[in-house]
Amino acid sequence: MSRGFESHPLRLDSDASLEGERSRAERFAHPHLRSVSPSDARRWLRPEEVLRTLQGVASPVVAPSVAGYGDAARGRRVAVRREPVLQSRPQKEGGPHMTTPQAPKGEERPVHSIGGTAIGGAPVSYIIAWAAVLVVLSFVPMPVSAVLGIGGTFPMSQAAYALVGFVLGPTGGGLAAGIGRLIGVFTAPHTATAGLPSVLSAVAWAAAGGVLVQKRGRSWLAAWGFFLLAYVAFIGRAVTRDVDLSLGLQTTLTNLSGLILWLLPTRLLARDWIASRSPARLAAGLALGSWIVNTLGHTFGSTLSFFINPWPANVWRILIPIIPAEQLFRAIVATVIGVGVITGLRAIGLVKPEKAGY
Numbered sequence: 266m267s268r269g270f271e272s273h274p275l276r277l278d279s280d281a282s283l284e285g286e287r288s289r290a291e292r293f294a295h296p297h298l299r300s301v302s303p304s305d306a307r308r309w310l311r312p313e314e315v316l317r318t319l320q321g322v323a324s325p326v327v328a329p330s331v332a333g334y335g336d337a338a339r340g341r342r343v344a345v346r347r348e349p350v351l352q353s354r355p356q357k358e359g360g361p362h363m364t365t366p367q368a369p370k371g372e373e374r375p376v377h378s379i380g381g382t383a384i385g386g387a388p389v390s391y392i393i394a395w396a397a398v399l400v401v402l403s404f405v406p407m408p409v410s411a412v413l414g415i416g417g418t419f420p421m422s423q424a425a426y427a428l429v430g431f432v433l434g435p436t437g438g439g440l441a442a443g444i445g446r447l448i449g450v451f452t453a454p455h456t457a458t459a460g461l462p463s464v465l466s467a468v469a470w471a472a473a474g475g476v477l478v479q480k481r482g483r484s485w486l487a488a489w490g491f492f493l494l495a496y497v498a499f500i501g502r503a504v505t506r507d508v509d510l511s512l513g514l515q516t517t518l519t520n521l522s523g524l525i526l527w528l529l530p531t532r533l534l535a536r537d538w539i540a541s542r543s544p545a546r547l548a549a550g551l552a553l554g555s556w557i558v559n560t561l562g563h564t565f566g567s568t569l570s571f572f573i574n575p576w577p578a579n580v581w582r583i584l585i586p587i588i589p590a591e592q593l594f595r596a597i598v599a600t601v602i603g604v605g606v607i608t609g610l611r612a613i614g615l616v617k618p619e620k621a622g623y
Contacts, residue, residue, distance in 0.1 A: 385436020386619025392441045395429050399445025399467075403453040407594065419591070420449060420456035424598035426467055427558035428551070430474020431539055431603065432610075434620020435484065442471035462569040470562030477527075477554055478536050478622020489527050492561040496520060499568040507578045516581045519589045520567070523560025532557060539622050542611075547623075548604050555599035559592050 382389045402422035422445060430438035446467035450457040457463065469491075476488045496517070503513045514521070526532065531553060538550025607623040617623070 385434055387433040387437025392437050395441040396444040400448045403449025403456055406456050424595040426470040427474035427555045428599050428603045430471040431478050431622045433618050435472045435475030438475040439468040439472035442467040459570055466566035469565045473561050474558045477558055478539055492564055495565045495568045502571055506575060508581050512581050516584050519592055520560050520564040523557050526557045548600055551600040551603040552596050555596040559595045
């Protein structure tokens with residue numbers, strides 16, 4: 266007899282205990298197995314019949330334990346008691362049995378993988394790509410600009426410095442702007458009249474754009490202090506020459522507006538609008554943020570230029586209407602380019618740099 270059948274032995278009971286077994290069988294046994302005839306009992310003794318019964322009985326799965334084996338041999342009716350046994354769940358066709366996994370609970374956190382090296386949270390490939398864009402823009406002179414006292418014009422790349430900071434963050438944006446401007450100085454000399462000092466200006470310009478879109482830390486306060494010192498040095502140097510304080514304030518009123526707007530909630534407003542999914546808010550945030558950042562970057566660049574080659578008071582008077590026009594043009598160009606670039610980056614799902622503000 267098989268080992269599986271031996272695990273459910275038939276027990277010899279008296280006629281009195283047979284009735285107890287029958288009553289328990291009435292309560293627990295399957296309706297089709299509550300009582301059997303002697304011939305049926307002998308058929309139950311066959312291992313193959315027992316196994317077939319075990320496989321065909323509905324859940325809960327039970328195995329028969331026949332009571333009164335001796336009585337069945339004597340021609341008496343016997344009761345069958347069914348005892349619970351363990352059985353694995355039916356396996357799905359075509360694969361091993363696996364329990365249904367429970368879905369994890371909690372907020373879904375996307376995991377992104379950025380291949381290669383990153384600097385300041387911006388992949389090196391992104392930095393190189395934006396530096397190349399700035400080199401190309403260096404060949405295009407700004408139509409609304411004049412480098413009075415030195416001659417020449419500003420490169421169109423200045424209109425994109427703030428945008429580079431918005432997209433790559435302070436470190437990555439500053440590095441991309443510095444590399445792009447350095448190459449542009451040698452490849453596009455017709456827009457490089459400010460020379461190598463314009464490289465430092467580009468770094469500070471784009472870094473300010475990256476700081477503006479940050480939501481944590483107090484780097485914005487340090488940046489404001491840096492540009493405030495540059496402004497004070499600029500005006501202080503001018504008044505020591507032939508420029509009076511009133512003329513200096515009138516000429517640099519646009520630059521002063523950037524320092525004021527940086528401290529006001531307008532900086533936070535520009536940051537939130539740049540991060541918005543609404544195209545209208547994005548455009549407004551780029552326009553406002555570019556104006557603030559461009560005026561600060563222009564302040565630092567003008568300070569460097571004035572210390573190297575100071576221009577006389579009559580040039581300061583000419584610059585009063587020119588500087589606001591330049592800043593307005595830069596903001597418009599940055600907004601037009603920025604809306605297209607940021608919308609495209611969001612559409613293609615490109616991995617966003619860690620310090621990006623869009």
